Amino acid sequence: MENNSTKSVSEKIPFWRDVRGLRVLFQVIFLVGVVLLSGILYTNMLRGLRGLGLTLNLDFLNNEAGFGIAEGIAYEPSDTYLRAFWVGVVNTIRVSVIGIACATILGLVIGIARLSSNWLVRNLAAIYIECFRNIPLLLQILFWYTAVILQLPSVRKSLTFFGHVFINQRGVYLPSPQPTSGVKIWVACLAVGFILALILYLARLRELRQMEQPGFPAKWALPTFLVVALVGWFLTPGRPFTLELPALKGFNFAGGIYLSPEFCALVIGLVMYTGAFIAEVVRSGIQSVAKGQQEAAKAIGLNEFQTLRLIVLPQALRVIAPPLTSQYLNLTKNSSLAVAIGFPDLFNIGNTMMNQTGQSIPIFGMIMISYLIISLATSAYMNWYNRRINRIGR
Amino acid sequence: MRGKRRVGERTPDVTIKPPTDSKSMLQWLKANLFNTWYNALLTLLAVVFLYIVFKGILSWAFTEANWNVIPANLQIFLVGAYPREEIWRVWIVIYTLALMLGLSAGIWGGLALRLAIVIGSVGGGLGIILAFFPIALSNRFGLLGGVAFLVVAFFLIRGKIGLRPWVLGGWLLSFPWTMIWLHGFAGLPTVFTSSWGGLLLTLILAAVGIVVSFPLGVLLALGRRSTLPVIKWVSTAYIETVRGVPLVTILFMAQIMVPIFLPDFRIDKILRAMLGITLFSAAYMAENVRGGLQSIPTGQYEAAHAVGLNYPLTMLLVVLPQALRSVIPAIVGQFISLFKDTSLVTVIGLLDLLGIAKTVIANPDWLGLQAEVYLFAAIVYFVFSYSMSYISLRIEDALGV
Numbered sequence: 001m002e003n004n005s006t007k008s009v010s011e012k013i014p015f016w017r018d019v020r021g022l023r024v025l026f027q028v029i030f031l032v033g034v035v036l037l038s039g040i041l042y043t044n045m046l047r048g049l050r051g052l053g054l055t056l057n058l059d060f061l062n063n064e065a066g067f068g069i070a071e072g073i074a075y076e077p078s079d080t081y082l083r084a085f086w087v088g089v090v091n092t093i094r095v096s097v098i099g100i101a102c103a104t105i106l107g108l109v110i111g112i113a114r115l116s117s118n119w120l121v122r123n124l125a126a127i128y129i130e131c132f133r134n135i136p137l138l139l140q141i142l143f144w145y146t147a148v149i150l151q152l153p154s155v156r157k158s159l160t161f162f163g164h165v166f167i168n169q170r171g172v173y174l175p176s177p178q179p180t181s182g183v184k185i186w187v188a189c190l191a192v193g194f195i196l197a198l199i200l201y202l203a204r205l206r207e208l209r210q211m212e213q214p215g216f217p218a219k220w221a222l223p224t225f226l227v228v229a230l231v232g233w234f235l236t237p238g239r240p241f242t243l244e245l246p247a248l249k250g251f252n253f254a255g256g257i258y259l260s261p262e263f264c265a266l267v268i269g270l271v272m273y274t275g276a277f278i279a280e281v282v283r284s285g286i287q288s289v290a291k292g293q294q295e296a297a298k299a300i301g302l303n304e305f306q307t308l309r310l311i312v313l314p315q316a317l318r319v320i321a322p323p324l325t326s327q328y329l330n331l332t333k334n335s336s337l338a339v340a341i342g343f344p345d346l347f348n349i350g351n352t353m354m355n356q357t358g359q360s361i362p363i364f365g366m367i368m369i370s371y372l373i374i375s376l377a378t379s380a381y382m383n384w385y386n387r388r389i390n391r392i393g394r
Numbered sequence: 395m396r397g398k399r400r401v402g403e404r405t406p407d408v409t410i411k412p413p414t415d416s417k418s419m420l421q422w423l424k425a426n427l428f429n430t431w432y433n434a435l436l437t438l439l440a441v442v443f444l445y446i447v448f449k450g451i452l453s454w455a456f457t458e459a460n461w462n463v464i465p466a467n468l469q470i471f472l473v474g475a476y477p478r479e480e481i482w483r484v485w486i487v488i489y490t491l492a493l494m495l496g497l498s499a500g501i502w503g504g505l506a507l508r509l510a511i512v513i514g515s516v517g518g519g520l521g522i523i524l525a526f527f528p529i530a531l532s533n534r535f536g537l538l539g540g541v542a543f544l545v546v547a548f549f550l551i552r553g554k555i556g557l558r559p560w561v562l563g564g565w566l567l568s569f570p571w572t573m574i575w576l577h578g579f580a581g582l583p584t585v586f587t588s589s590w591g592g593l594l595l596t597l598i599l600a601a602v603g604i605v606v607s608f609p610l611g612v613l614l615a616l617g618r619r620s621t622l623p624v625i626k627w628v629s630t631a632y633i634e635t636v637r638g639v640p641l642v643t644i645l646f647m648a649q650i651m652v653p654i655f656l657p658d659f660r661i662d663k664i665l666r667a668m669l670g671i672t673l674f675s676a677a678y679m680a681e682n683v684r685g686g687l688q689s690i691p692t693g694q695y696e697a698a699h700a701v702g703l704n705y706p707l708t709m710l711l712v713v714l715p716q717a718l719r720s721v722i723p724a725i726v727g728q729f730i731s732l733f734k735d736t737s738l739v740t741v742i743g744l745l746d747l748l749g750i751a752k753t754v755i756a757n758p759d760w761l762g763l764q765a766e767v768y769l770f771a772a773i774v775y776f777v778f779s780y781s782m783s784y785i786s787l788r789i790e791d792a793l794g795v
Contacts (some may be wrong), residue, residue: 025625034628041655048654118433120440134779135772136737139748143772146755147764252724329638336640340741347643360650368639375638 045361052358060357061085067352069344071260076341081353088349089370095263095345096332096374099270104324106271107278114283134275137344138337141269145341155252164245164256172259173246186240189232194287197225216306262343266335274331281327285320286312292323325382336371346370365376454765463760464770465527467683470754471770474591474745480583484594485536487572492517492540494568496547497725501554505792509785510544516781517541569605573599587664594775595664599736599746603671604679604729610672611679612718616709618680619687629680636677641738645670649742667739675732682724686717722793726786731778737775747771 015021018136049056068077072087072094113125132140150169153159158168166173201221208215233240246256288311297307338345350367354360411789428434464471473484501511551557576598578584590598617629638643648670652661661669690713698708740749751771755764 024623027622030622030628031624043654044630044657048657115425116433116436117429118436118440119446121433121436124440124444130780131776132501134734134776134783136734136748136775138737138740139751139772139775141769142748142752143765143768147768151764333638334641336642337738337741339642347640351646354650360654364647364651367643368635371640372635372638373641 082182090345106275110279111282193228614680686721
């Protein structure tokens with residue numbers, strides 16, 4: 001192009017063929033277009049807001065919210081909008097964390113069952129995956145909520161499990177552990193047990209290294225810790241924890257842990273749906289480990305559990321981690337479907353705030369930023385995890 | 395292997411029959427269900443589980459459940475509030491699409507043929523159910539007619555390869571054609587989008603989401619891979635923001651913000667939902683296309699430069715044709731998830747399949763039938779979604795990607 005030495009350098013390239021100039025020109029045109037478009041939208045918005053008698057600022061956040069929130073951290077209707085929004089954020093995080101934990105366990109079990117050598121188990125897992133993957137999540141959540149949980153017996157006729165777990169149309173009531181004065185003694189016991197276990201773990205690890213044999217390094221440490229913990233539990237005067245049992249008082253149960261029907265429906269729906277996707281992720285991850293690896297492990301004398309722990313899982317996890325991350329992010333974002341059944345998550349509360357104040361633009365901004373922060377935090381953690389398992393492997 | 399044989403030992407002159415795959419029932423059971431003690435235990439547990447679940451479901455479905463609610467409301471499940479006397483227009487659209495599919499199957503064979511077989515057999519099965527079950531429906535032989543169209547078109551055009559460009563053009567036109575018929579033109583009474591509903595709306599939202607977001611997604615993907623920093627930043631920011639936010643948020647935003655930002659236009663609820671879905675889908679489309687772009691070796695770009703193509707021509711003639719071919723399975727996958735995601739428009743009060751299900755449940759004539767109605771909707775979603783994922787597997791096989 002321009003460094004053609006036979007022609008004189010002074011010959012100018014026409015501007016419409018000068019790539020350097022065109023690059024700048026294109027970007028300027030593009031930027032002007034974007035700015036113009038936003039400008040038009042912005043002036044329209046200001047005009048619309050003026051028509052509604054609203055101004056664009058965040059002062060309303062310090063006003064009294066005035067609406068009640070059914071569940072979550074401590075909150076009164078007399079608290080500010082900012083506090084109300086925070087309650088929603090915490091509820092979203094609570095649902096997401098519980099949902100992710102349960103969906104991972106379910107997905108792991110179903111994914112391994114999908115590869116079982118047992119024909120019936122394998123096909124049951126396949127049916128589960130296909131059914132729950134191919135039905136919209138919102139439909140599933142509505143089904144659990146209106147067709148299952150709200151159709152449960154009334155409070156007086158609650159389903160009772162183990163004598164102290166009650167399930168009825170108003171939710172689930174579980175016993176909750178309450179620490180007693182003896183809890184400190186038990187915690188001290190645990191600390192001693194932990195130190196002992198750590199010493200045994202390191203000793204066993206060294207021994208295994210010296211013998212150059214594969215093995216389970218916590219073989220001595222784990223039972224030791226459990227024994228110390230158990231002995232400590234029974235030696236503590238009055239036991240470290242007592243169970244607060246839910247009991248029928250008046251028209252409802254009181255005490256213990258209470259899970260609302262909305263919370264249950266949302267979590268069940270999210271877990272069943274995401275679990276099916278995670279199962280597929282786990283299955284493809286395990287299948288990605290070459291069969292020769294397992295045969296080689298068998299050949300050097302590893303048993304089935306050791307093969308899984310030392311050979312298959314470390315390699316499968318590398319394949320599993322990235323798609324698993326996106327499933328976790330999906331679950332977090334899908335928790336916004338709470339708005340359909342009235343669970344007070346961050347989007348639902350934001351929506352109520354919009355209806356009350358009319359400040360839709362700043363509230364939408366807050367909602368989007370909250371989701372972006374949660375997403376970024378999740379993917380940052382998973383990226384860190386991904387790097388870690390990759391480093392161990394190589 | 396039978397018996398031990400040392401290396402170098404002469405092979406005896408007996409022909410050993412190859413091991414047969416067919417096993418007796420008992421052998422199969424032993425190998426697949428009871429090969430170890432824990433598998434035997436698992437089998438027993440699974441059988442007990444199956445017995446309990448199936449007994450519960452079957453006894454509920456045949457004794458307690460009231461299935462009358464489905465045939466009585468079938469029409470609104472399918473097309474919502476679309477006027478009864480205009481439903482023939484929906485049929486015209488279905489027949490057109492069947493015709494196009496039949497033509498494509500006849501001309502291309504292979505994948506198109508397999509697609510046509512899957513869709514034709516699903517349609518035929520449903521058609522038989524509709525034709526012979528006592529259901530009040532305006533056009534009970536409609537679906538069978540559509541399948542007949544498909545088959546006739548297939549046999550008429552089979553092998554006439556010269557017509558390929560025409561059929562491709564037909565597909566391009568089929569989308570506006572569908573919209574024009576459904577909305578109405580010339581002397582036909584206009585059916586406003588506000589009365590579209592049911593399965594029809596669900597399918598249209600998903601189709602609009604994919605078709606309209608496709609060019610947007612390609613542009614965004616090119617923008618994200620551009621060497622011009624401003625374009626790259628803006629595209630990346632858009633893609634990442636949209637992907638980090640739930641669809642419900644974007645749908646609500648489209649409902650509330652569009653009238654604020656564009657006060658001079660009267661855009662109805664369904665159009666706003668389409669806008670939201672398209673903007674949402676474009677970001678995911680862009681990521682899919684980007685995957686395809688990344689799979690194109692640099693040599694292709696260099697070769698295109700060497701023969702003197704500029705950037706737009708390089709992209710149009712060299713890069714995109716290869717990149718888009720390799721992302722077809724991903725786009726089908728996106729269509730499936732978008733098909734399920736359109737159910738979220740229920741939350742903003744539109745009457746898609748799920749929205750209709752909710753209104754039917756709220757109807758005082760059919761109180762307490764949540765399970766039946768939701769199960770029906772679930773089965774419809776499942777049939778569509780499952781057959782589409784089957785098709786997508788076939789496409790992957792056929793493209794070899």
